[in-house]
Structures are given as structure tokens and as C-alpha cells.
Amino acid sequence: MRIRLTFSKQGALRYTGHLDLHTLIERAARRAQLPLAYSQGFHPTPKIQLASALPLGFSSRAEMMDIWLTTEDSEVSASKLRSDLQATLPRDIQILDIQIVDDRAPALQTQLIASEYEATIPDEHASNLTIRLAALVDALSLPRVRRGKTYDLRPLIESLALAPPSAPLSRNTGEGSGVRVFMRLTAREGATGRPEEVLSALDIPPEDVRVERTRLIFQG
Template sequence: MPPKTKPTSRDQAFRIRLTYAKTEAMRYTGHLDVQRTLERTFRRAGLPLWHSQGYHPRPKMHLASALPLGCTGEHELADFWLTEPLPLDEVAAALRRAAPPGIRVLKVEAVPAQEPALPNQVVASEFVVTLLDPIPDLETRVANLMAADHLPRERRGKTYDLRPLIETMEVLPPDDEGHLRLRMRLSAREGATGRPDEVLDALGIPLGAARIHRTRQFLRTTP
């Protein structure tokens, strides 16, 4: 049985937003497993999660957007509802103590309970891709892709146009190990979200020759 809760509706619960990093130790942990890991972290931290009503109560939580398997991220977002207001610094400290390897707690902030669901607020994500193999014509590949009017792709048996989902893309200077890098901002729309692995495929770059890292998620309220 879940713990007794004080609020009788979600709007009466204390909504908080967790900003965290998904690091190398969890690179190959899938979206649902990350969600379960965060839920367990809250429980280990002794924080009073608000549960839905009904025959199968579940703790209320939203992750902003799924990070593709094999990717890391430094600005991941998740909303949780607690049964009572708590000092945010104490919540953050408790989560840091309880977090497993691969999850680094960065910030905890209060969010208005009536704010739209977090996944519905995401409009774009920024990724930095480190390329492990030399690609002498990388600048040309990027320029040709960005100049294209359409990039027809297939996902789950349906054809879609990848090009309008690529808002920006640029080649960055090499990292300390001499690897070339790409920075791309990909749009998130209803029914269509840009995926970095599909952009790499359109560039002719094998996924196994790249390390994808999400650096930021943009919300409708992001300045």
C-alpha cells in the first residue's frame, strides 16, 4: 500500500522539477528504466511522493523527453509531486545522497502545480555529438544536408521529413583528443521529434562511431 497522502488531487500536491545529468554509467539504460531509477531514488531519499487515486495508485512523475538509448545528458528534466512542501535545498541534498552511479542531481526547484505537463512544454533539444573516426568531408556533408529541402525518412513504417526537425547544425572545433564534434538543435513537435541518431544516418555516419550527449532541453518558457 502506498503511504497516505494529504492532497486529494494533483493540483493540491507540491510539484518540483529535478534537473539532473545522465552520465556514462547509465549510457545504455533505457527511458523506462531511468524513470524507475528516479522513482527509487526518491523513495531511498525518504521523500513523500504523491500517488494517484484508484485501484492501482502510482507516484505522479513526468520526464521531459526520452533520451535515445546510448546517449548521455547534462540537462535532463523530470517533474515529481510530493504530498507536502519541503525546503528545496533539503530535497536536493537527500536526492544527492540517494542517487545511484550514473545519475547526478544538479538542481531542484518548485513548479506551479497547474503548469502544463512537462513533456508538452519541450520544443527542442540541443545535442553535441563527438565523432570517433576522422571524416575529412564533414563540413561538406553538413552543408549539403542543411541545404536540402527535404530529407524523407522512415520510422515505424511511416515516412516523414527529417529536414524541418533540424533547426541548426554546426561543426565544432575538435575536443582535447582531436575528435571532431557536431552541435545540433532538433525540434520537438506533436507527432514528430528530431532524433540525433537519424541525423547521423542522414550524414552517412555510423552510430557506433559517435558519442551523443544532450546538452539542453528547451521549454516553451525557456528565455
Template sequence: MIRVRFTYAKTEDLRYTSNLDVHRVWERALRRAGLPLAYSQGFNPQPRINQACPLPLGITSQCEILEAWLEEDLPLEDIACALNPALPSGFKLLRTDPIDLQAPRVQTLVASSTYRALLLDPVDEAALRQRAAELLAQPSLPMNRRGKDYDLRPLIETLSIESGADGRPAILMRLSARESATGRPEEVLKALGLDPSLARQERVELHLKEE
């Protein structure tokens, strides 16, 4: 048996595809590629596939991670060659890495995510930088998500502004992933007084704890 970690991009065509549908697409692609998926034990065996961290709808990514267990110890190059043509448009396989069978589940290893939000309309960059500095200076940022109160501020690890063409800067933010709450880029944009629908948001890096 082998455990394989796939790092892949989820592009613009799939920005509104749910995480459940992404899971199903990967299961179908692995089957189509003829790879020997391993299954869980019990009365209702399921393919042993795990996603690292749910991606909010409307956001693309260059760093999604999915792990799968295969019954046969195949060369990584053969796995990638079989899988690439089986993946539908909108997915791009970037890396294929072996993982120790006894390593923790990847979803327990995610510490934080870095997002980049490119603003689609020009804004006053100096004013935006000032708002970002003021936000970081706040001791707390009380929020409510689906009826649950939480503090956004400790979830913002870093926040910076990149100058852009035509007065359209990008916002870089590293947001913590915790059991109690996970930082979401659209909530940071709202806290900055921006409309999330007027920004092209992308996850650019997943930061994992030491395995």
C-alpha cells in the same frame, strides 16, 4: 503539496538504461530519500512522476528533467540533500526548482533538444562541413522510422561543426520535438554519411516553451 523539477545528468554508465528503468530508479530513489511522494487517484494509484523527453538509448545527457509531486511543502535544500545520496551512480542532480502546481506537464513543454556528437575517428573536416551545408540546403529529407514515413529536414533547427583535436570534430545539432515526429541525432549522423556507433552522443540542452 509541492511540485519539484529536478534537472540531472545521465552519465556514461547509464547510456544504455531505458527510460522506463530510469523512471523506476527515480521512484526508488525518492522513496529511499524519505520524500513524501504524492500519488494519482483511482483504483491503481501511481507516483506522480513525469519525465520531460525520452532519451534515445546509447546517449548521455547533461540536462534531463523529471518532475515529482510531494505531499509536503519541504524546503528545496532539504529535498536535494536527502535525494543526492539516494541516487545511484550514473545520476547527478544538477538543479532543484519549484514549479506551479497548475503548470502544464513538462513533457508538453519540450520544444527541441540540442545534441553534441563527438566523432571517435578522424575525418576530413572540410568535407564534413560541406556535407552539413548540403544537408541544410535540402528542401526535404524523407526518412522511415519503424514503418512510418516522415521528413527529417524540418526537424533540424540548427547544425554546425566544432573543430576538434586530432581531426575528430564534434557535431552540434538542435532538433525539434513535435507530436508527429522528434528529431533523433543518430538519423542526422546517418544523413551526413557517418556511422552513429562511431560518435559519442550527448544531449546538452532541453529547450522548453514558455510556461
């Protein structure tokens, strides 16, 4: 049996890394007494897969993961699994949805094509922001250096714009706390756009900006 969870990651857990989050979820599943399925080999591990690593310091309202169980589909309901697991998770992780999916379905990581983010720009960095956004979108290329290698950021930016006034506020955003920018970035293997690189290209220090992932987009 394979269950797919959508969950939020907020508060202090923004500073919990990918591997530590995996361990946290595994321990919560054990405390909830979920019958975890294990991988094969000399060092079997619980079969838990996160769709995409979230950069340290980012919050999210759209994380996804798959967990494999030894239970048959007919033996337990999705709602009971959700309540049992939520009871053992920290408050800063909230399960938003849970579904039972086909064991033969492709891995989430192989189907991910893009991610959407909301960045809250402090007022002191928001001068002429509309002009800077337009210049970035109109650029033919945006050479950047990552891990000592030069790459072009521009093809990885699918959309970039100021949030409309009617857009709902993020949980981490208060009225008058800054200017919000929405970005949709490619998230394919070997071609992943990073919000902090977009912010740097806008001459905005990434460490001064609150970023929340708002959506994961899959093919099909």
C-alpha cells in the same frame, strides 16, 4: 507540492532505458523518504514525470523531471530535498538544480519544443564533414523511413554545425578524440528529430558516435 529537477545522466547509466530510469528514480525517492504523491485509480503510482525520453546510449547534462509530494511548500527547502535525493541516487546521476514549481504549471512534455545535442564524430568518419553538413542544411527535403513510414527529416533540423574551437568540451569528450557537431532538433509531439537519423543522413554510423543531450528547450 511539485519539485522540478535538472540532472545529468552519464557513465554506465547511458544504457538505462526510459522506464528503468523512471523506476530507479522512484526507488531513490523512496529511500530518501520523500513523501511521494500518488495518482488516482485502481493502480495508483507515484507522480513522477520525465520531460523527454533519452535514446539508449546517449549521455545528458540537461535532463528534467517533475516529482509531486504530499508535503506543503513551506515545510521543506529545495536544498534539503536535493541533498536527501542525491544521497540515494547512483553516482552517474547528478542533480544540477531543483526548484519548487506551481502545481498548476503545464506538464514539461507539453512545453518541450526542441532539444540540443553534441555528437563527437570519430576522425575516420570526419572526412569532408563540413561539406556534408552544408549539403544537409541546404537540402530542401531529406526523406527518411521510420517504422515503415516515410517522413521528411529536414524540417526537424533547426540548426546543424561544427562546434566552434572555443566551445567547452563535453565530459565524455577528450582532446583529439574526434570532431564535435552541435545540432538543435525539433522535439514536439508527432514531430521529433532524432540525432541518429541526422548521423545516418550524413553517412555516419550512429553506433560509432558519442552523443550527449546538452539542453532541453521549452516554450515561453
